[in-house]
Amino acid sequence: MTAYRPDALIASDISAYLELHQHKSLLRFLTCGSVDDGKSTLIGRLLYDSKQIFEDQLSALEKDSRRVGTQGQAIDFALLVDGLAAEREQGITIDVAYRFFATEKRKFIVADTPGHEQYTRNMVTGASTADLAVILIDARKGLLTQTKRHSYLAHLLGIRHLVLAVNKMDLVDYDQRVFDAIVADYADFARSIDIQAFTPIPISGFRGDNVTTRSEAMPWFTGPVLLDHLETVDVDAEADRAKPFRMPVQWVNRPNLDFRGFAGLVTSGTLRPGDPVRILPSGRTSRVARIVAMGGDRDVAIAGESVTLTLADEVDCSRGDVIAAADAPPQAADQFKATLVWMDPAELLPGRSYWLKLGTQTVSAVVRAPDYAIDVNTMAHGAVKALTLNDIGVAEIATDRPIVFETYADSHDLGGFILIDKLTNATVAAGMLQFALRRAQNVHWQTIEITREAHAQQKNQEPRLLWFTGLSGSGKSTIANLVEKRLHAMGKHSFLLDGDNIRHGLNRDLGFTDQDRVENIRRIGEVAKLMTDAGLIVLTAFISPFRAERALVRSMMPEGEFFEIFIDTPLEVAENRDVKGLYRKARAGQIANFTGISSPYEAPVSPEIHIDTTRTTPEEAAERIVETIMGAWAPIL
Structure with a gap:
């Protein structure tokens, strides 16, 4: 495959070419702004003008350009980066497209991010690793809400180098007054969000004005063209090396019994064998024994490098811990x-x-x-x-x-x-x-000498949380009450937390919005956890409509102590019962956010116990639940 460039490489040049590019600095930047401001076209122009397109790519690009139609020009540069079929059909960017290119002065990784508001999340993804942002503005439209949003996000994400590229200047006859007015508007906005400086450049990505070469159509502009600015901007790559050492541990490297190292990416600082380090969050200290990387041991590790560290002491350290400078820990x-x-x-x-x-x-x-x-x-x-x-x-x-x-x-x-x-x-x-x-x-955890195991042993039982969930009127409270009566008759220590009863006291300040329902279950989960810590068997009868909150409570409990019990009653059956008259009021619009009517119920996917109340009486259900709990129980003797 031959590159489309006059100084095309031949095989004998590859080694020298790679060596030349290995030591160039790298700039990560993104293009952002509102929809249809020309971001993809600009990147395509940069790739084309910097001779980064191979002949087969160029041929395919020309073919695609003829198919979709361009404005009298042989190539639609946006097609170079709009790779998804949906992007080409709609003429928009949806996903983040990353492209690599290089010039004689620098290497670049550019992220082309979408302008549509619904894809703002993708713009955040592209901005998260960028050193510089090229914010495009359509000269015909001026400063738009999405332009402001992207600028604010870029600033919020710590990007301090901003280029204001006023694009499509050819469509406003290269009028300097249009450019000056947009720059003034943007300067006012920039000051409001504490952007200290930005570099404005008038361009036409479609025609190439001020992209890689100076435009004869805009002699009034004397600033740098875009590529010159990208090649020379100082992104202060040395700043991270001057900070204290930090390395989040990605994995523990244990190829054999004689080697135990901690691998990760050095995010800041430098480190040498013998340097003291602190393991966080435990706070344990040690010294670096070896720094191992590709090719063998190293004398130093610096920010941006992936290495494996071995320590002089056997310390507890695993994925998620951070190895840091001992005298300046996070x-x-x-x-x-x-x-x-x-x-x-x-x-x-x-x-x-x-x-x-x-x-x-x-x-x-x-x-x-x-x-x-x-x-x-x-x-x-x-x-x-x-x-x-x-x-x-x-x-x-x-x-x-x-x-x-x-x-x-x-x-x-x-x-x-x-x-x-x-x-x-x-x-x-x-x-x-x-x-x-x-x-x-x-606030710190107070050490308590009587453990939950001691509380449970005193009661000769294992703690359990029996979580009854189902629609209003499904029979949760009735069945839970029968289960507790059986447990009490067996001499077990239990307590029943009922939804209505709890709302008279602990949760009397909560309503029935989705947010209040979430908080209602969170509080109940915390109370139930404390009661199981006391060795009790806790029964809860709540609608608890959302799977996420039931999963939250499950995560609070030790493995095997949480039993989700789905009291499965069809809506029409529960509504026909309507013991409290709630469904009638909900249908009449007198009760908002009523589960099953105007608020969703997310049925359990894999409950420990599934009770179909159309086939099982409350007494039969209670008996089955007790038998299941006892069967899963290893009593303390």
């Missing part, structure tokens, strides 16, 4: 203030448990009700109860155990995280840690 905490970019069509439910992934650490986390959301047009802080798709807000986050972190301003690697839905595994948010809450540093 913090560990379990409660934070964070900025969130919500990226899921389903809104944030405060109190719901998500997976939080920060570097190599994965923990369970709960997001509390947002403090506020940010209006990207005015930068005003507005009160909200939840975050919806593309919202940017600030909220408190609590994790189930301390995580090692630094503020995002100090470290993107230890300050940036994602939230993952536990049921769908979808990434629902990207976040930046601002600081640890003071109460996280002041």
Whole structure:
């Protein structure tokens, strides 16, 4: 395959060519902005003008361009990066497209990100590793909401080098007044979000004006052309090396009994054999014995390198831990203030448990009700109860155990995280840690000498949580009450937590919105956990409509102690019973958010016990539940 360039490489040149490019600096940048501002076209032009297209690619590109039709030009440059069929059909970018190219001065990895609001999450993905952002504006349209959103996100994600590329200048007759007006508008907005500086360049990605060569059509512009700026901008690659040493452990390398090393990517600082290190969050200290990398032992490890460290002492260290400079370690905490970019069509439910992934650490986390959301047009802080798709807000986050972190301003690697839905595994948010809450540093676990095992042994039983779930009127409370009576007759120590009873006291402040339902179950889960710690068999009778919250409570319990009991009653049967008259009121619109009518019920997928009340009486159901629990029980003798 021959490259489309006059100085095409031959086989004998490859070694020298690779050696030449190996020592060039690397710039990661992205193109962003509103839809149809010409991002893909600009990247295609950069690739074409820098001679990065092979002859077969060029031939296929010309063929595709003729098929889709271009504006009198032989090549539609956007087709170089719009690789999905849906992108070519609609003429838009959906996914993030990464392209590599190089010039004589520098290597580049460029991320072409989508402009449509619904794909903002993909823009965040592209921006997360970028050093520079090229923000495009259509000269005909000026500054749009999505342009502001992308600019704010780029700034929020720590990108300090911004290029304002005013594109399609050929469609406004290369008018300097149009360019100056857009730059002035953007400067006002930039100041409002604390952007210190940006580089404005008037371009035409379609015609190539000021992209790689200076445009004769705009003699009034005396600044750098885009490629010159990309080749010369200083991204301060040495800054990470000057920071204290940090290496999140990705895995424990144990090829044989004589070697135990800890592998990971050095995110900051330098390290040499003999240097003292601290393992976090445990706080144990040791010294570096060896630094092992591709090719053998190394004398030094620096930021950006992947290495394996061996330590002088046998210390407990595993994936998720952080090896750091002993005299300048990062913090560990379990409660934070964070900025969130919500990226899921389903809104944030405060109190719901998500997976939080920060570097190599994965923990369970709960997001509390947002403090506020940010209006990207005015930068005003507005009160909200939840975050919806593309919202940017600030909220408190609590994790189930301390995580090692630094503020995002100090470290993107230890300050940036994602939230993952536990049921769908979808990434629902990207976040930046601002600081640890003071109460996280002041509240500690008190050591209690009487353990949960001792409490259980005293009662001659094993703790259990029997979680009854089903529609209103399904018979949960009736069956749970019968089960507890049988357990009491057997001499077992138990307690029944009923949904209605709990709302008279502990949860009397909660309503029936989705958010309140989540908080209702979270509180019950915490109470039930404490009661099982006391050695009790706890029965709970709640609708608990959402799988995520039932999974949250399950995760609180030791393996094998949580029994999900699905009291399966068809809606029409439960509605016909309507002992409390609730369904009638819900149908009449007198009760909002009623499960089964105006709010969903997510039936269990694999419950430990499934009771079909159309085939089983309450007494039979109770007997079966007790027999199942006793069969799974290894009594303490």
